Every structure is written in structure tokens, then in C-alpha cells.
Amino acid sequence: MQWQPTADAAAADAPRNPRGGPPGSGLGRVPAGTEGGATGAPSPPNRSEAGEELALVAALRQGDEASFVALLDRYHDALLRLARVWIRDAAGAEDVVQETWLAVLQGIDRFEGRSSLKTWLFGILANQAKRRARREGRSVPFATLGTANGGDDGPAVDPDRFFPADHPWAGHWSRPPVGWGGAPEAQLLAGEVGEALRRALAELPSRYRAVIVLRDVEGRTSVETCNILGISATNQRVLLHRARSRMRQALEPYLDAEGTAPGGHHANDLPGAR
Amino acid sequence: MATTPMTCQELVELITAYLERALDAPTTARLEAHLAECDYCRVYVAQMRQTIQTLAMLRHDDGASEAARSRALAQFRVWRGDLAADNGGGRPDPLRPAGPSV
Numbered sequence: 001m002q003w004q005p006t007a008d009a010a011a012a013d014a015p016r017n018p019r020g021g022p023p024g025s026g027l028g029r030v031p032a033g034t035e036g037g038a039t040g041a042p043s044p045p046n047r048s049e050a051g052e053e054l055a056l057v058a059a060l061r062q063g064d065e066a067s068f069v070a071l072l073d074r075y076h077d078a079l080l081r082l083a084r085v086w087i088r089d090a091a092g093a094e095d096v097v098q099e100t101w102l103a104v105l106q107g108i109d110r111f112e113g114r115s116s117l118k119t120w121l122f123g124i125l126a127n128q129a130k131r132r133a134r135r136e137g138r139s140v141p142f143a144t145l146g147t148a149n150g151g152d153d154g155p156a157v158d159p160d161r162f163f164p165a166d167h168p169w170a171g172h173w174s175r176p177p178v179g180w181g182g183a184p185e186a187q188l189l190a191g192e193v194g195e196a197l198r199r200a201l202a203e204l205p206s207r208y209r210a211v212i213v214l215r216d217v218e219g220r221t222s223v224e225t226c227n228i229l230g231i232s233a234t235n236q237r238v239l240l241h242r243a244r245s246r247m248r249q250a251l252e253p254y255l256d257a258e259g260t261a262p263g264g265h266h267a268n269d270l271p272g273a274r
Numbered sequence: 275m276a277t278t279p280m281t282c283q284e285l286v287e288l289i290t291a292y293l294e295r296a297l298d299a300p301t302t303a304r305l306e307a308h309l310a311e312c313d314y315c316r317v318y319v320a321q322m323r324q325t326i327q328t329l330a331m332l333r334h335d336d337g338a339s340e341a342a343r344s345r346a347l348a349q350f351r352v353w354r355g356d357l358a359a360d361n362g363g364g365r366p367d368p369l370r371p372a373g374p375s376v
Contacts, residue, residue, distance in 0.1 A: 063354040065347075072346055080342075081335065094342055101346050105353045155287065157318075162283040171281025176314035177321055185328045197328060198335075216329040222294065241290035248325040255321075 053117040060108050072101075075118070078218050079125050085210045086129040096132055100125045115227055122220070122228040126210070133206075156245035180255040193254045200250030204243055211236055212243035280308040285315050289322055 059067035079100060083093035103124050111120060161176075163169045188194065201209060214225040226236050277300065280288075285308055291297050292305055309315055 063357050065350065065354070068350045069347070072343055076343065076346065078333075081333075097342070098345055098349060102349055102353070105350065156289070157283075157286045159283070162281075171283040172312075173282045173314045176282075177317045179317055180321055180324055185324070185331045188328050189331050193328075198332070201329075201332075212329065216326050217332045219330065219333070237291060237294060237296060240294075241287075244290060244322060244325060245286070247329065248321055251325055251328070252321070255324075 050116070054113070057108060057111060057113070057117060060105070068105075071104075071121075075121060079122070081217065082122060082125055082210075082213060083129045085213050086126075086133040086206055092132070092136075093129075096129045097125065100128050103128065116224070119224050119227045122214070122224075123230075126228055153242075156241065157249070177252070178256045183255075188255075193251065196250055196254050197247065200247055204246060208239050208243035208246070211239040212247065215240055216244070277304060280304045282308075282312060282315050282318075285309070285312075286318060289319060293322075 056067050056070065060071075076097065079097045080093055083096045084090075087093040087096055100121070104121060107124075111117070115123075161173060163172055163174045165171075189197070201212070204212070210229055211225060211231075214220045214228060215222070220228070222233060222236060225231075226233055229236070231239075285305060288297060288301065288305060292302065297305065309319065
């Protein structure tokens, strides 16, 4: 049986919506190889990584402990963070990760290399965690009904922040965002801001949290995330959009430098009038 | 053909698709034209980027304990022990031609 390098695997596991969004949605076809993180950097197939994985899997099949330790070092923490998307308590999440390692070892002969080892590993974890959460009734509770956006499907930003449809400046910011200044992210995480961020993350519906944890916390690509969670590229983008919008909104009161700008604009002040 | 300029309210809904490079060319052009002229939306995009970068810092949370690693390793050794027992020593790798086991 031939191994397929990760490059082919990426093509084989391509997003399930190659034709892009419906006409008029502005969503075009996603060219292969240009999906990247928020920084816009593309993720080319990594042949050395594929070769490394190949060697690792072969060694594991031989019972090589150093290879297993390498896997542990590389992925255990990230697997634990992902398990927490569905399992609230640390002990339960830990159990799921241990079960995942066992499943990996027991399944290592069957791993065909059509997806990357990483994707396979995280996919097993996601399935184990979801299954356990359902079985134990410890699924994440639904988002509280009292949220500003009225639940899951609210707009990215409260419509109150824009001029209404009958206004000459309809659709423009009436209460615009304020610059947050340049505080380094590491500092932000300490104290109030960090608490607010973690709390907001914990309150996201699990399907939003799964995507944002994989994409923005763990830095997985869009293709990997779709494969790990078994969702389409379009679905993933929508979930990511909603999750990010909620997180930004959660941070806003803590990071606004001077508080949000006063409501009500004079026509001269509006951005278009330059 | 005149295209309708994008509004701020539209932009905030399209920003994720834009960062993913999933917008078609005309929409990308409309969005970027708006950004060029709208300070507020540039602030919004900066906030979005900062939110994402802050999330990335959470990667340093929740390090696994030593106990967890030991547990995983112990489980590995049991599995390997079973492996050896099943195969009377080394096991053939399905990918490699038959030969002396390591």
C-alpha cells in the first residue's frame, strides 16, 4: 500500500463547497493553497512534515516509545484544549484525551495517510469528546437567551451601532468602534481582559467554540478544521464569523480607550465626507 | 457599470470572508474601497485582528500535567506489551518487505 504525501491528502480532503457561495453573496471560489489564517499567510503543503509523520507512524507501529513521546509533546496540550470545547470539567477532558491516545495506538495499523496524522488525531478527539458529552448529558448548555444578539444567529455587530435604513447615512457607523491601543496580547490576557475573553469563549455554543479554538487558538488551517469537525468550508466560515464577532464584542467594553464615541453624528463628521 | 459602495454594516458581516480570501474580486474591491475611506471600519478590522491575536495567546493555557503525561505513557507501555505478547517479539510493518525484526 502506497503512502500518499500530505499534499495529495490536502487535495483529496478539499473543502466540500468548491463552487463558492450563491450568486450575489460575494463569495467566490476558494483557490487551493491560499487558505490561510487571519494574517493572510497561505499554507503550502509541507513535504518535510509529511515525511516526518510517515516515519513517526512507522516507528509507532514498531512500539517505539520515543515516537510516542514526540507525539505527546507535540499534541497533548492542544488535544486537551480541544476536549474542553465539549467537556466542561478538566478531569473528564483529560479522560477523553487518554482515550484518544489509546484509540490512536489501536488504530495505527489502519491509518492510511490520506489525511495528515494531525488531522486524524484531532478528528478522533473531536468525535470522542462529542460522544462523551452527549452520553453523559454534560453537553455545553445553550447560549444564554439574554445575550445582546438574542442567541446564536445575531448580526456581527448590534444594528443600533449603525444609522437605520431611512437615514441619509444608512448603514454607516453611528456609534463607531474606538481604537484599542497597542497593548501586547500577552499582557491583555492577564487580569480582567483575559477573564472576559475566557468567559466569552466558554459561553459560545460548542459548534462556534470548536471552530474558533481550532482556527484561532490552535492555528489550524481552514481545510484541517473542516476535516477534523466534518463540516463544509462554508459552514466553517459562518461559524468562525459568528464566533469572532462575539469575541470582539466581548472584549470591546474592556479595551475601548475612552469609551465608545458619543451617539449622534453631525454630517460633517461622517467618514464619507472627506 | 456603477457599483453600490459598501456600507459599514455590510463590511462587518463580510470581514471574516475577506480575511479568509473567500470573497470574489468585485466584492473584495468594494470592501477595500470602503476601507480606504472609512477610518471607523479600519478601526473595526484592527480590533478584529487583535481579537484573533489575543485568542492565539490562549495556546499557552492549560498545559497538561506531568501526571497526565505519565498516564499516557503508561497506557502506551501496556499497549506495547500487548503488542509484543501477540506477536512473540517484534512485529512486521505492513509497509516494509519481510525481513529480520528490529
